[in-house]
Amino acid sequence: MNNICFHFQISQPFRLRTYRFFDINRNHNYYDDYQNQYLTRRLAERCYLPANRTILETIRKSQGKFKVSFSISGSSITLFEKYCPEVIDSFRELVATGCVEITGSTFTHSLASLHGEKAFMEQVRLQEELLQNTFGVKPVSFCNTEIIYSDDIGEWLGNAGYRVILTEGARHILGWKSPTYLYCNPYQTDVRLLLRSYQLCDDITLRFTDKSWDMYPLTGEKYLNFLNNCKRDNENPLINLYWDYETIGEHYTADTGIFEFFNNLVDRLLADENYRFISPQDVLSLEMNPSTMHAPWAISYSGEEKDTNEWLGNELQKEAFGQLFRIEELYEKSEDSEAKLAWLRLQAADHFNFMSSKWFEHRSVKRNFDVYSSPYQAFINYMNVLNDVKLQLEEGIRE
Numbered sequence: 001m002n003n004i005c006f007h008f009q010i011s012q013p014f015r016l017r018t019y020r021f022f023d024i025n026r027n028h029n030y031y032d033d034y035q036n037q038y039l040t041r042r043l044a045e046r047c048y049l050p051a052n053r054t055i056l057e058t059i060r061k062s063q064g065k066f067k068v069s070f071s072i073s074g075s076s077i078t079l080f081e082k083y084c085p086e087v088i089d090s091f092r093e094l095v096a097t098g099c100v101e102i103t104g105s106t107f108t109h110s111l112a113s114l115h116g117e118k119a120f121m122e123q124v125r126l127q128e129e130l131l132q133n134t135f136g137v138k139p140v141s142f143c144n145t146e147i148i149y150s151d152d153i154g155e156w157l158g159n160a161g162y163r164v165i166l167t168e169g170a171r172h173i174l175g176w177k178s179p180t181y182l183y184c185n186p187y188q189t190d191v192r193l194l195l196r197s198y199q200l201c202d203d204i205t206l207r208f209t210d211k212s213w214d215m216y217p218l219t220g221e222k223y224l225n226f227l228n229n230c231k232r233d234n235e236n237p238l239i240n241l242y243w244d245y246e247t248i249g250e251h252y253t254a255d256t257g258i259f260e261f262f263n264n265l266v267d268r269l270l271a272d273e274n275y276r277f278i279s280p281q282d283v284l285s286l287e288m289n290p291s292t293m294h295a296p297w298a299i300s301y302s303g304e305e306k307d308t309n310e311w312l313g314n315e316l317q318k319e320a321f322g323q324l325f326r327i328e329e330l331y332e333k334s335e336d337s338e339a340k341l342a343w344l345r346l347q348a349a350d351h352f353n354f355m356s357s358k359w360f361e362h363r364s365v366k367r368n369f370d371v372y373s374s375p376y377q378a379f380i381n382y383m384n385v386l387n388d389v390k391l392q393l394e395e396g397i398r399e
Contacts, residue, residue: 002227002275003238003286005194006068007166008245009143010048011109012040012076013348015371019384028392030342030385035371040083047249052090054263059099062270067099067277070245071143071166074107074130075345088134095135101279102131104139104162110347111311113144113153114298115325120153123344124160140164141280145349147196147242148308150298151186158188164280166242169195170299170306180230180237182283183293192283193293194240198301200226201241209256217257220264224272238288242301303358311352316379320355323383327390336396342389346382354378 017032058066072091080087094100106112107126112119124142131137141164142157149167157165169179179195203226207213215222230237244251252258269275278286302310312321324346331343355375372378 001236002230003236003278003283004227004269004275005238005240005278005280005283007103007143007240007242007280008068008070009105009147009242010070010072010076010245011145011349012043012073012079013109013350014075014079014345015039016351016381016385019381019388021384024384024388025391028338028388030388036079037083040079043246043250044080044084044087046253047246048084048087049090050254050259051245051248052087052094054259055100056090056094056097058263058266059094059097064097064099065270065277066266067101067279067282069101069103069141069279071103071105073105073109073145074127075109075348077130077134092135095137099279101141101281102135102137102139103166103280104128104131104142104157106145106347108345108348109145109350110344111145111148111321111349111352112347113148113150113156114308114312115321115328117152117156119325119328119347121156121160123347124157126344140284141166143242146300146302146311148298148300149193150295153298154185154191154193154295155187158185158191162191163284164192164194166194166240166280167196167295168299168301168306169197169240170295172306173293173295173299177291178230178233178237180234180239182238182286182288182290184290186292186294189290189292192290194238194280194283195293196240196242196301197230198306200239201243204261205243205247205251208252208258208261218261220261220268223261223265224268227269227275236288238283238286310356310358311349314355314357314375316355316375317352320379320382320386321352323386327393330390330393330397334393334396335398336392339389339392339396342385343393346386346389351378351382355382 015032015035016030106123110123112123142162143166147167179197183193185191208218230239248258298308299306300308331340354372355378357375
């Protein structure tokens, strides 16, 4: 039996407004409310609402055989509640079917796991509280920011009670092994690892509208043949397919045929008795013996390297990241709730992505909404905000 796991990640950040040096300690409004409202509504209308309707219809039509999972950052949930509450309602309707799993994630799509356990687990704790209040769920599976993972991160999550972690099937980690097998953390062997089959994901994310690709146009029939080839590596493959949800309707708009493609693919998989849809937590009941996977350094979905250079690869990013966590103690001591929330939001991966020079010439889909003219401008704006947040945290400390 071929087990198929569809997972979608939603990670809309709070976008910063242009914040000048002379604003520091005078103006504490850091966010571009117009852009945040505009982009949230645009993504809801193009992607979240129509895609959620399609998934709900498919679940009902298949009598519960179609399953899917989502990781939704706390920042995304907050933006939905503020600007487009019908998105939250549509996700609640999906969760109520019992066929949609909401996994754990970080509260602000944070890079805290690359800093240390304390800051990371604070993000995890806040997200757990939000998921309980919003959807009434307590997650047992976890999808970290940009599916970042290492042995240490897996151990921290295992100690926190998580049983399944979604991450990348990085070739330099797996060697000759296939991502279609089940793996486990070396320190917490009861923590299962589901590895993304990134080549299959990239066939959609990177090549769906590429007319130079020899498989263009991609159809459900062609993609099913790709999936059938997984049997060559594993007789009973576990095929994990993770995408940014915005792939459907935003990165590829409706006129490209992306909705029709996914509908056709899902219908073909549901009609094929050799395939079964599962959610991440379902893997706990599968009769599979996991192999140990060692990831001594952090891996992610990014590029061919599958490392963290997209966020921490140049001196601007490293300086901003260092300064951000240098004031972690102020966050712990301060009683200024707004400044504390701002500090948490400044951990979002997108801020560091905007400072990246890796994709400056050949921009990735992750930077579709970048408003900065250069990585340096993104860095200066970020540091201005960070300096003001630091001052507000300091003023919020009571003797």
